[in-house]
Amino acid sequence: MNHPDRRTGYVAWQIGQIMAARMERALRPLQLTLAQHRALMQAVLDPGVSSATAARRAAITPQSMGTAVNGLVERGMLERRTTPGDRRTQRLHVTEAGVRLAAEAAETVDAAHAEALQALTPAEQEQTHALLLKLLASLNPSALEGGDAV
Template identity: 35%
Template sequence: MAQEVHLDSSVGYALKQAAAALRTAMEAELEPLSLTVTQYACLELLGQRPGLSSAELARGVFVTRQSMQAVLQGLQERGLLSRSATAPQGRALPTRLTAAGTDLLGRASRAVAGVERRMLGDRSPAEVVRLRDDLAACAAALEGPAAQG
């Protein structure tokens, strides 16, 4: 007999609730900047790691390569990023933020940081580190060898 999942005690369900609430709050803060959560995540990655390819960005933002192409095209049309016309090696075109992209990223990062502060409330720095480490361990456990079987 399969064990029943009780939503009121399910860690997975609570995690899904937190993820949905976080996304909704981020969307509300990013909407006045005309950014989606995915566009923001793309800008944030490029701000921290200039020159990433679209495939690397897709993996980092958790979208398909096809979806990332549309995101990059939209951001490039807005003048927020630039892409080389030719690849320095292979086929991957490195992507970088423009000055306008860097400016918008700064405003968006401040907005998202405010959402995270609200989410974490009055938790101590040690509690925040523990939460982050616990969530990373959960993700690693599902990505490990046992997850393949």
């Protein structure tokens, strides 16, 4: 039997926690939380996405996404718009300032990823990425919907 701390799920959870903490630190100078970054990127990649869909894709609660969106709306990075014929569902649209912030955040996150993954060769990075996407597609297919896989 495998040592409980070496099971794939537990190792993946540990890596996820470590990566989330690294990205939170990297995004802090931009005054972005990880949830806000996810919300912003969803709106960039899928203009008009609903907050509920963005939350499903990011695998966070609708309440957490709502808090993230509220912060971005207050800062002028996102706008909520209703769709004619459906006044209950508010759609997220990125502003010009939000597009600039998203581009800066993408560079920041890319650098954090590169630093974290430097222990792997480029081929190992590609293989790991492909396997993780396969697992994600199985466990949370919503995460791969709309725009690019974010």
